[in-house]
Amino acid sequence: MADRHTEHENNLNSHDEHSGAHHVVSIPLYLMVFGILMVGTIVTVLVAFVDLDHIFPGANTLVALTIAFIKMTFVMLYFMHVKYSSKLIWLMAVAGFFWLAIMFAFTMQDYLTRTAGVFSV
Amino acid sequence: MQNVDAINSGYREEPVNYLTNGYTLKSWLLTKDHKRIAILYLIVVSAFFLMGGLYAATIRLELLTPQSDLLQTQTYNKVFTQHGILMVFFFLIPAIPAILGNFLIPIMIGAKDLAFPRINLLSWYIYMLGGGLTLWALMQGGVDTGWTFYTPYSTTFSNGYVMAVGLGIFINGFSSILTGLNFIVTIHTMRAPGMTWFRLPLFVWGHYATSLVMVLGTPVIAITILLLALERLAQIGIFDPAIGGDPILFQHLFWFYSHPAVYIMILPGQAVASELVSNFSRKKIFGYEFIAFSSIAIAVFGFLVWGHHMFVSGQSMYAGMVFSFLTMVVAVPTAIKIFNWTATLYKGQISYDTPMLYLLFFIGLLLIGGLTGLHLGSMGLDVHLTDTYFVIAHFHYVMVGGQVLAYLGGIHYWWSKMTGKMYSEFWGKIAAMIIFVGFNLTFFPQFILGYLGMPRRYAAYPEELQVLNIFSSAGASVLGIGLLMPVIYLTHSLIWGKKAPANPWLLPGLEWRTSSPPPTENFETTPIVTWEAYDFSEENGLDLEDAKNRDRVTV
Amino acid sequence: MATHAADANDHYHPPGLQHQFEDMGQQQESVSIGMWLFLVQEIMFFGGLFTVYLVFRSRYPMAFAAGSNHLDIFWGAGNTVVLIISSLTMALAVHYAQLGKRMAQVVCIILTMILGATFLGVKAVEYTNKYQEGIVPVTGLNLRTGVHDTEAPYSVPLDPNMSEKQSLDAPASVEQNKGVSGEQHGKEHTYVNPTGSFIWEDTSLAQLAQRENFLTDAEKIGYFSGNRLDPHKFRDKVRIFYWIYFAMTGLHALHMIIGLGLMAWLLWKAWMGTFTADYYSPVEMSGLYWHFVDIVWIFLFPLLYLLGRHFGGGGH
Numbered sequence: 001m002a003d004r005h006t007e008h009e010n011n012l013n014s015h016d017e018h019s020g021a022h023h024v025v026s027i028p029l030y031l032m033v034f035g036i037l038m039v040g041t042i043v044t045v046l047v048a049f050v051d052l053d054h055i056f057p058g059a060n061t062l063v064a065l066t067i068a069f070i071k072m073t074f075v076m077l078y079f080m081h082v083k084y085s086s087k088l089i090w091l092m093a094v095a096g097f098f099w100l101a102i103m104f105a106f107t108m109q110d111y112l113t114r115t116a117g118v119f120s121v
Numbered sequence: 122m123q124n125v126d127a128i129n130s131g132y133r134e135e136p137v138n139y140l141t142n143g144y145t146l147k148s149w150l151l152t153k154d155h156k157r158i159a160i161l162y163l164i165v166v167s168a169f170f171l172m173g174g175l176y177a178a179t180i181r182l183e184l185l186t187p188q189s190d191l192l193q194t195q196t197y198n199k200v201f202t203q204h205g206i207l208m209v210f211f212f213l214i215p216a217i218p219a220i221l222g223n224f225l226i227p228i229m230i231g232a233k234d235l236a237f238p239r240i241n242l243l244s245w246y247i248y249m250l251g252g253g254l255t256l257w258a259l260m261q262g263g264v265d266t267g268w269t270f271y272t273p274y275s276t277t278f279s280n281g282y283v284m285a286v287g288l289g290i291f292i293n294g295f296s297s298i299l300t301g302l303n304f305i306v307t308i309h310t311m312r313a314p315g316m317t318w319f320r321l322p323l324f325v326w327g328h329y330a331t332s333l334v335m336v337l338g339t340p341v342i343a344i345t346i347l348l349l350a351l352e353r354l355a356q357i358g359i360f361d362p363a364i365g366g367d368p369i370l371f372q373h374l375f376w377f378y379s380h381p382a383v384y385i386m387i388l389p390g391q392a393v394a395s396e397l398v399s400n401f402s403r404k405k406i407f408g409y410e411f412i413a414f415s416s417i418a419i420a421v422f423g424f425l426v427w428g429h430h431m432f433v434s435g436q437s438m439y440a441g442m443v444f445s446f447l448t449m450v451v452a453v454p455t456a457i458k459i460f461n462w463t464a465t466l467y468k469g470q471i472s473y474d475t476p477m478l479y480l481l482f483f484i485g486l487l488l489i490g491g492l493t494g495l496h497l498g499s500m501g502l503d504v505h506l507t508d509t510y511f512v513i514a515h516f517h518y519v520m521v522g523g524q525v526l527a528y529l530g531g532i533h534y535w536w537s538k539m540t541g542k543m544y545s546e547f548w549g550k551i552a553a554m555i556i557f558v559g560f561n562l563t564f565f566p567q568f569i570l571g572y573l574g575m576p577r578r579y580a581a582y583p584e585e586l587q588v589l590n591i592f593s594s595a596g597a598s599v600l601g602i603g604l605l606m607p608v609i610y611l612t613h614s615l616i617w618g619k620k621a622p623a624n625p626w627l628l629p630g631l632e633w634r635t636s637s638p639p640p641t642e643n644f645e646t647t648p649i650v651t652w653e654a655y656d657f658s659e660e661n662g663l664d665l666e667d668a669k670n671r672d673r674v675t676v
Numbered sequence: 677m678a679t680h681a682a683d684a685n686d687h688y689h690p691p692g693l694q695h696q697f698e699d700m701g702q703q704q705e706s707v708s709i710g711m712w713l714f715l716v717q718e719i720m721f722f723g724g725l726f727t728v729y730l731v732f733r734s735r736y737p738m739a740f741a742a743g744s745n746h747l748d749i750f751w752g753a754g755n756t757v758v759l760i761i762s763s764l765t766m767a768l769a770v771h772y773a774q775l776g777k778r779m780a781q782v783v784c785i786i787l788t789m790i791l792g793a794t795f796l797g798v799k800a801v802e803y804t805n806k807y808q809e810g811i812v813p814v815t816g817l818n819l820r821t822g823v824h825d826t827e828a829p830y831s832v833p834l835d836p837n838m839s840e841k842q843s844l845d846a847p848a849s850v851e852q853n854k855g856v857s858g859e860q861h862g863k864e865h866t867y868v869n870p871t872g873s874f875i876w877e878d879t880s881l882a883q884l885a886q887r888e889n890f891l892t893d894a895e896k897i898g899y900f901s902g903n904r905l906d907p908h909k910f911r912d913k914v915r916i917f918y919w920i921y922f923a924m925t926g927l928h929a930l931h932m933i934i935g936l937g938l939m940a941w942l943l944w945k946a947w948m949g950t951f952t953a954d955y956y957s958p959v960e961m962s963g964l965y966w967h968f969v970d971i972v973w974i975f976l977f978p979l980l981y982l983l984g985r986h987f988g989g990g991g992h
Contacts, residue, residue: 232696233695233696234695234696235696236696236697236706236710237706237710238694238696298717302710302713302714302717303710305709305713306706306709306710306713307706309705309706309709310702310705310706310709311696311697311702311706336713336716336717337716337717337720338720339717340717340718340720340721340723340724341720341721341723341724343721343724344721344722344723344724344725345724348724348725348728348923351923354814355813355814355815355919356815357813357814357915357916357919358912358915358916359728359732359916359919359920364912365735365736365898365909365912365913365916366916367731367732367735370727370728370731373727374724374727374728642695647698
């Protein structure tokens with residue numbers, strides 16, 4: 001592969017990742033990630049029963065989603081080997097969520113401004 | 122083996138190309154060769170175009186008179202719906218990517234095939250399945266929702282074939298996703314040695330951007346259509362305002378895909394245009410990087426503007442303002458392209474071959490289509506123009522004047538490469554001019570009709586609008602004749618056409634450096650690219666004197 | 677895989693290399709990018725449903741909380757654990773494939789399949805419970821008649837005479853007959869729902885929100901007829917929650933089933949010793965898919981099962 005793209009490459013394809021030898025993640029690391037995921041699951045269940053909405057509305061949801069996001073990050077980085085992958089894979093992983101965020105944000109900018117604010121009809 | 126036979130018989134056999142590599146039906150239907158799959162697409166997509174065209178002819182015939190006399194209003198609803206569904210989902214979206222892109226991308230980057238040949242074949246079969254199901258449903262009685270399937274009409278009131286058509290489009294979506302996925306991977310990993318990102322022909326850049334939209338947008342329409350079908354089945358009311366649902370949510374989800382989908386339709390057209398403008402001006406394209414990144418910018422910004430289809434559907438004023446503003450932004454990259462194309466023409470060695478005629482028409486018509494898009498994207502003006510013939514004229518200027526003309530230009534341009542035969546340049550030019558005249562006669566009056574307030578999707582209209590409608594219908598028949606002509610002379614050329622040389626136009630692109638038609642794995646040996654895109658220098662063996670004399674070859 | 681490459685090339689041809697690629701590195705890179713693009717596509721596919729969830733939850737938070745509180749948190753959390761363990765075994769399968777250890781990867785794949793099947797089994801139990809409790813949102817798909825010993829999932833009876841206070845204080849596990857006869861607690865009840873329609877009577881969370889004054893504008897229109905809480909209107913909103921619940925978990929379960937199919941194929945390949953330290957992309961790619969399905973569940977679990985627990989009340 002390395003000799004195929006002899007010319008200057010766009011930075012999306014870096015050369016070192018796609019040789020046959022992928023990074024082999026050690027089993028203790030896998031187990032550690034697994035432990036984090038389990039702890040996250042337990043915490044998210046326990047926190048759900050505590051009323052955090054007194055602090056500010058939506059706090060419970062925010063906490064639950066933050067924990068889910070952390071869990072997802074660990075699964076992607078270690079189980080899915082993103083940590084050891086090329087920049088292109090990073091870019092695609094981020095792009096997926098970026099486009100999802102576009103869909104959420106641009107849909108909600110309609111719903112959240114339907115009845116309130118300066119522009120309400 | 123063939124060599125042995127040739128020596129024995131004393132007859133010099135021609136080298137095997139992709140067309141002569143197997144003649145059985147099986148060798149076509151189970152092929153993994155991207156070129157053969159492109160031909161399979163060409164046949165089926167053309168059939169869908171013909172069907173969509175017949176529906177269009179019916180619409181124009183009905184609108185010849187102010188009364189709804191030829192068709193009942195119910196039937197008319199079905200006719201325009203089917204025209205829309207067939208044209209959008211089964212012609213415009215697959216046309217350039219699945220035919221020209223499939224055929225040319227691997228050759229242009231110097232690869233043997235796409236990265237996933239079997240997935241490529243699979244996406245053709247998915248397309249056939251989705252198309253078959255849709256056609257079946259249309260034959261059974263069709264749908265009358267318009268191609269947009271707006272709720273709650275489509276979920277609650279319309280007849281029962283909405284689900285079948287929806288399922289057909291759902292299935293067809295995966296064909297588009299897989300094609301896009303295949304292209305992106307191919308462009309990333311299969312480039313020949315020396316073919317860097319900025320040596321790629323702009324055709325490839327355009328298709329890269331298109332593929333991004335396909336992969337990111339199409340799944341959303343899939344899930345939306347699935348929800349629509351489930352909603353019809355279960356009547357939960359997520360799109361039904363009577364029980365707490367929200368029909369506008371459907372529009373959000375629908376346009377999240379369907380607005381970017383218009384870029385799936387026009388980006389490949391622009392990609393073809395970039396090839397044509399440079400090659401028929403015999404001049405390196407002006408502002409290569411700008412055009413390349415404009416394509417990417419269109420793909421990205423295209424996802425931010427879908428709400429301009431919903432200015433009057435009840436979304437909030439604030440959202441309308443944001444979408445309206447971003448619509449102005451998305452016009453910029455297209456404008457950049459048009460400036461660059463015209464700058465490329467300046468002081469070029471322009472030759473007015475058939476593809477070039479299509480290109481020049483394309484630039485003009487896309488300009489009109491794009492600028493009227495800005496009128497429609499301005500929220501205040503759109504309130505007046507929404508759902509009038511102004512909208513119809515606008516998107517036909519982009520879709521027909523843009524995409525279809527670019528597609529025809531591309532087909533003519535690469536016809537010799539695809540089939541190994543030369544078409545008749547004389548009839549090609551005549552047809553191009555007839556199409557241009559017919560197109561403008563059809564759709565320009567519709568701008569005026571729309572401005573005067575004639576609404577779309579009605580079988581009847583006030584009598585004072587009849588003159589303009591007659592112009593439009595007359596133009597449609599001219600356009601129809603123009604579109605039939607290529608079918609005839611291109612088919613004719615398959616049998617009686619002159620054999621094409623490897624490089625009839627004397628151009629530098631990689632696709633012109635292999636035989637016409639190319640061998641099964643495209644190149645005898647993997648090419649090594651040492652030149653920039655559109656490099657017409659003499660080091661490339663492309664002498665201008667030769668180019669001036671080449672007319673004798675082509676006509 | 678490489679069907680017609682064999683006759684085209686005379687030179688050495690690594691096993692698993694397809695004809696269109698130059699070498700294994702190129703193939704591996706292509707497959708990996710392709711799989712990630714597929715996952716991006718999947719993100720957007722589920723994303724449509726998440727958008728629907730977002731829109732309706734922001735409109736009818738209390739109906740969502742009421743519906744969510746009735747989901748069984750034990751099964752939900754248990755399934756989360758099952759999936760996380762299966763993700764671990766899948767990661768280990770890739771690990772052993774990379775090292776070329778045949779038996780170890782076979783064992784890991786089998787474990788993954790067992791855990792995946794367990795997940796689907798639990799899902800089936802949950803769906804069956806919904807069927808028996810009459811909260812499948814599709815009319816006709818609920819239990820119509822029968823006798824069962826039920827702990828009524830939603831505690832507050834549909835009784836206009838009952839005061840707001842009373843209904844709010846009603847403990848979570850008050851047993852109540854669903855819809856028909858008013859017998860005593862803890863016995864077997866005759867269950868009749870002739871049309872098999874969606875039944876929901878617990879409006880306590882709407883009352884709570886009304887009393888503490890945090891109803892959204894959409895809720896004020898959505899749950900109330902005038903100033904009176906309309907149980908039918910509230911029921912329709914809960915039904916939307918259950919619709920989204922079934923759509924999301926159903927689509928997720930469908931992905932699990934496809935994943936199990938992939939695993940079966942992998943198991944056969946691994947058993948045949950196809951995968952070596954040089955060629956293990958199929959294991960790795962199936963692993964990516966499996967982890968992706970796991971990630972979807974990581975989000976589905978809090979969004980569907982946990983969103984209203986802090987309001988108290990509800991089922992289990």
